[in-house]
Amino acid sequence: MSVVPTxxxxxxxxxxxxxxxxxxxxxxxxxxxxxEVVLRDSSPTTEAVAQDIGAGRSERAALAAxxxxxxxxxxxxxxxxxxxxxxxxxxxTEHPDAVVLDIASVKxxxxxxxxxxxxxxxxxxxxxxxxxREKSGPVAARGELFTSMPxxxxxxxxxxxxxxxxARNLAVDLGATVTVMEPREHDExxxxxxxxxxxxxxxxxxxxxxxxxxxxxxxxQGLRDTTRIAGSxxxxxxxxxxxxxxxxxxxxxxxxADLERLIATLERxxxxxxxxxxxxxxAEGNAGRARIPGKHGxxxxxxxxxxxxxxxxxxxxxxxxxxxxxxxxxxxxMRLEHSPGQPVGLVxxxxxxxxxxxxxxxxxxxxxxxxx
Amino acid sequence: MSVVPTxxxxxxxxxxxxxxxxxxxxxxxxxxxxxEVVLRDSSPTTEAVAQDIGAGRSERAALAAxxxxxxxxxxxxxxxxxxxxxxxxxxxTEHPDAVVLDIASVKxxxxxxxxxxxxxxxxxxxxxxxxxREKSGPVAARGELFTSMPxxxxxxxxxxxxxxxxARNLAVDLGATVTVMEPREHDExxxxxxxxxxxxxxxxxxxxxxxxxxxxxxxxQGLRDTTRIAGSxxxxxxxxxxxxxxxxxxxxxxxxADLERLIATLERxxxxxxxxxxxxxxAEGNAGRARIPGKHGxxxxxxxxxxxxxxxxxxxxxxxxxxxxxxxxxxxxMRLEHSPGQPVGLVxxxxxxxxxxxxxxxxxxxxxxxxx
Numbered sequence: 088m089s090v091v092p093t094x095x096x097x098x099x100x101x102x103x104x105x106x107x108x109x110x111x112x113x114x115x116x117x118x119x120x121x122x123e124v125v126l127r128d129s130s131p132t133t134e135a136v137a138q139d140i141g142a143g144r145s146e147r148a149a150l151a152a153x154x155x156x157x158x159x160x161x162x163x164x165x166x167x168x169x170x171x172x173x174x175x176x177x178x179x180t181e182h183p184d185a186v187v188l189d190i191a192s193v194k195x196x197x198x199x200x201x202x203x204x205x206x207x208x209x210x211x212x213x214x215x216x217x218x219x220r221e222k223s224g225p226v227a228a229r230g231e232l233f234t235s236m237p238x239x240x241x242x243x244x245x246x247x248x249x250x251x252x253x254a255r256n257l258a259v260d261l262g263a264t265v266t267v268m269e270p271r272e273h274d275e276x277x278x279x280x281x282x283x284x285x286x287x288x289x290x291x292x293x294x295x296x297x298x299x300x301x302x303x304x305x306x307x308q309g310l311r312d313t314t315r316i317a318g319s320x321x322x323x324x325x326x327x328x329x330x331x332x333x334x335x336x337x338x339x340x341x342x343x344a345d346l347e348r349l350i351a352t353l354e355r356x357x358x359x360x361x362x363x364x365x366x367x368x369x370a371e372g373n374a375g376r377a378r379i380p381g382k383h384g385x386x387x388x389x390x391x392x393x394x395x396x397x398x399x400x401x402x403x404x405x406x407x408x409x410x411x412x413x414x415x416x417x418x419x420x421m422r423l424e425h426s427p428g429q430p431v432g433l434v435x436x437x438x439x440x441x442x443x444x445x446x447x448x449x450x451x452x453x454x455x456x457x458x459x
Numbered sequence: 460m461s462v463v464p465t466x467x468x469x470x471x472x473x474x475x476x477x478x479x480x481x482x483x484x485x486x487x488x489x490x491x492x493x494x495e496v497v498l499r500d501s502s503p504t505t506e507a508v509a510q511d512i513g514a515g516r517s518e519r520a521a522l523a524a525x526x527x528x529x530x531x532x533x534x535x536x537x538x539x540x541x542x543x544x545x546x547x548x549x550x551x552t553e554h555p556d557a558v559v560l561d562i563a564s565v566k567x568x569x570x571x572x573x574x575x576x577x578x579x580x581x582x583x584x585x586x587x588x589x590x591x592r593e594k595s596g597p598v599a600a601r602g603e604l605f606t607s608m609p610x611x612x613x614x615x616x617x618x619x620x621x622x623x624x625x626a627r628n629l630a631v632d633l634g635a636t637v638t639v640m641e642p643r644e645h646d647e648x649x650x651x652x653x654x655x656x657x658x659x660x661x662x663x664x665x666x667x668x669x670x671x672x673x674x675x676x677x678x679x680q681g682l683r684d685t686t687r688i689a690g691s692x693x694x695x696x697x698x699x700x701x702x703x704x705x706x707x708x709x710x711x712x713x714x715x716a717d718l719e720r721l722i723a724t725l726e727r728x729x730x731x732x733x734x735x736x737x738x739x740x741x742a743e744g745n746a747g748r749a750r751i752p753g754k755h756g757x758x759x760x761x762x763x764x765x766x767x768x769x770x771x772x773x774x775x776x777x778x779x780x781x782x783x784x785x786x787x788x789x790x791x792x793m794r795l796e797h798s799p800g801q802p803v804g805l806v807x808x809x810x811x812x813x814x815x816x817x818x819x820x821x822x823x824x825x826x827x828x829x830x831x
Contacts, residue, residue, distance in 0.1 A: 217677060217679060229829065229830045231768055231828050231829075231830035232830055234768050234805075234828070234830055235768070235805070237676075237677045239677065266673075266676075266677065276670075276674040276677060277677075279666060279667070279670055279674070280667075280670075280674065280675065280677060280678045280679075280682050281679070281681065281682070283663060283666060284663060284681050284682050284685040284686070285681065286721065286740075287659050287660075287662070287663045287685060288659075288681075288685050288744065289740055289741055289743070289744030290659070290714050290717050290718060290721075290740070290744070291655060291656060291659045291714070291744075291747075292743075292744040292745075292746075292747035292748040293717060293740065293743040293744050293746075293747050294651060294655060294710055294713060294714065294747060295651070295652075295747035295748070295750050295751065296743060296746050296747045296750070298648075298651055298652075298747075298750065300750065300752070301638075302644075302648040302651070302652065303652065303750055303751055303752060304609075304638075304752050305589060305609045305611065305638065305648060305649075305652060306652045306751055306752070307589060307652075307653065309653065309656050309657065309660075309687075309688045310652050310653070310656050310751060311751060312684040312685065312687050312688070313656040313659060313660050313684065313685050313687075313688065314656075314744075314747070314748045314751065315681075315684050315685075315748075316681045316684065316685065317744035317745065317747065317748040318744075318745060318748045318749070319741070319745075321737075321738045321741035321742045321745065322738070324737070324741050325734045325737045325738045325741065328725065328728075328737050329725075329728040329729075329733065329734060329737060330728075332725040332726075332728040335725060336722060336725050336726065338666055339718065339721065339722050339725070340722070341666060342662050342663070342666065342718070343715075343718055343719075343722065345662050345665060346662060346711065346714070346715055346718065347715075349658065349662075349711065350708060350711050350712070350715065353700065353701075353704040353707060353708050353711070354704075354708065356700075356701040356702075356704040357701075361701065362697045362701060365693075365696070365697045365700050365701060366693045366694070366697045368658075368661055368662070368665065369661055369691070369693035369696050369697065370693045371661070371664075371665040371668060372660065372661030372662070372663075372664040372665050372686075372689035372690075373664075373689065373690060373691075373693065374664075374665075374668050375663075375664035375665050375666060375667035375668045375670075375686070375689065376664040376667070376686045376687075376689040376690045377690070378667050378668070378670065378672065378675055379667065379675050379678055379682060379683060379686065380672065380675060380676050380678070396603055396606050396607070402781070402784040404780050404790060404793075405777055405779075405780030405781040405783070405784050406781075407777075408776050408777030408780055409774070409777040409778075409781065411777070412774040412777050418776060418795065420795055421776075421793075421794075421795045422793075422794055422795075423790065423792055423793045423794075433606075433607070456603050456606070457601065457603075458601045458603040458604055458606055
């Protein structure tokens with residue numbers, strides 16, 4: 088592997104504990120910048136694979152070869168949530184001059200456990216890179232995994248400035264966007280924007296277990312979108328939900344109250360006020376949805392959509408997007424829909440409202456089937 | 460408007476009652492096939508606009524001009540759900556030789572009401588075209604709206620063969636895929652695959668009403684996907700949920716039971732068996748999700764995904780898809796993700812697993828940033 092001279096703000100050497108998807112991706116990204124990385128994992132195989140893909144130097148292999156390893160300036164704990172606090176405490180003791188950070192997706196319980204162990208809190212900082220992953224393990228690692236993704240830094244009251252700076256440098260070096268947030272605020276935020284959607288998606292998808300397949304063949308994009316994350320790894324989510332139980336419960340209690348209200352209303356759908364009750368629930372959903380920022384920070388409702396029917400062949404979608412580019416319109420968002428067994432796909436594109444009418448007309452002139 | 464000679468199996472003339480998005484789209488599609496269409500709407504403006512876009516002849520305008528309108532062979536009732544049954548009964552009386560069908564999204568209550576009115580059930584057939592719509596009104600109408608979409612035909616016990624044939628011809632003429640399903644089976648199916656996802660999405664999005672915007676800026680694709688349909692029209696959904704209250708309640712009771720179980724577990728996250736309980740809920744979600752058919756009828760898990768970081772400029776996504784086409788790989792699905800304020804988009808493509816490794820390697824050779 089070719090190593091370019093370091094251009095990273097992160098000073099090496101860096102010890103990465105845990106060489107799964109995220110740990111190995113951090114190692115890869117730092118190696119690309121020329122930073123020295125040592126890898127440690129409880130599984131010798133995982134550690135060796137991570138070294139093989141270029142994420143750093145295996146600590147086991149180096150020690151077996153009699154090498155003297157450098158003292159790390161930064162320790163990144165990228166292990167499963169249920170062992171993170173223990174590994175952070177151990178790293179703070181073993182490396183008394185290093186900054187130690189973790190990347191677990193729940194922050195307050197880790198800080199509480201590290202404090203309870205009497206460790207040096209000035210050198211510890213919790214962080215949470217919000218990078219998507221549908222696969223796990225070092226083979227799936229990519230140095231660019233964090234590109235343009237948010238990376239939350241959650242210092243505690245005792246965290247020192249040097250620790251915060253080290254965390255910030257790491258996130259920026261890996262291309263992420265830094266947000267600073269107090270640990271409990273972080274946990275409440277992810278309970279709402281990440282853990283609650285996961286629970287709702289799983290509760291919904293769970294209802295499909297006994298549905299005949301010919302009924303499910305009628306499913307549209309709505310069901311696909313709302314259940315996509317229900318395919319997530321149960322093992323990981325058990326740890327996340329158990330670690331963040333109270334903030335998740337706060338949201339679930341509110342959902343239960345709304346659900347009880349809706350059930351009571353639907354049990355007497357002809358009663359006075361029943362329709363107003365249903366409308367209110369739907370309108371509250373509208374209001375919440377409208378608050379989620381879109382691509383450039385605008386609300387999602389700020390864009391106009393159009394749907395084009397295209398043949399299901401390799402070049403067709405590319406040709407459509409090429410022509411949209413030729414027309415000079417920027418795509419704000421797009422999705423591909425499909426019906427089982429049909430040779431036609433539907434591409435829905437979101438564009439600036441001011442360009443919508445022109446684009447529809449121009450595409451139709453060029454022979455595209457604009458269906459909506 | 461140029462009218463080609465009819466190639467439609469649907470015999471005209473067709474009277475379309477209700478000229479909103481769906482009624483006008485049916486009119487447009489039939490006019491393209493040369494079928495004679497007359498439009499009727501309670502709103503004179505809507506009826507006139509539908510005529511202007513070429514969806515058929517305005518009944519009001521024709522009568523005002525002293526024209527004699529042809530007796531319809533088929534009446535399509537495309538009015539809002541809460542007036543459908545009444546309009547069907549009236550049409551069966553006014554046009555004693557015509558087949559009358561409706562396209563409301565709930566079927567058993569309409570059939571029950573038509574039966575209760577003592578109308579001629581042999582000439583009535585309920586149908587439900589499952590076409591997506593994010594807009595309403597005749598201006599948004601497209602003749603191709605039903606292309607490749609499922610269209611359920613729900614005959615009652617008394618529906619005659621001629622009525623079923625007329626409904627089937629209409630759906631096929633408009634490019635839809637026909638599924639035949641008994642009314643109660645239809646209503647239970649849509650309660651599960653359409654109405655329950657809508658309720659769950661609204662309940663979830665409703666929780667975001669008071670969330671600070673800087674928290675929502677951390678939202679990923681999971682929250683966007685699960686709340687997309689929460690943006691739907693409350694007015695329409697009040698009618699749908701009220702009309703299909705019992706089947707929706709059956710699903711909501713089951714969701715409530717699972718939710719209660721999860722809340723009880725999270726209230727004691729350290730208790731024996733708590734983690735197993737959470738894992739079971741997540742695994743049940745996995746199992747349900749895996750049953751939803753993918754593009755060619757395969758399960759969604761049958762495809763491999765890769766994510767590529769692209770510059771946020773008009774031509775970039777098109778160039779990527781062009782190159783994927785050149786490499787000879789067919790996209791099974793794709794999505795565009797984005798982070799607010801970032802000049803980089805992430806394109807996630809689903810492909811046949813056997814082509815995945817080749818495609819990743821070839822794209823990297825061509826200089827693309829494959830990030831996952």
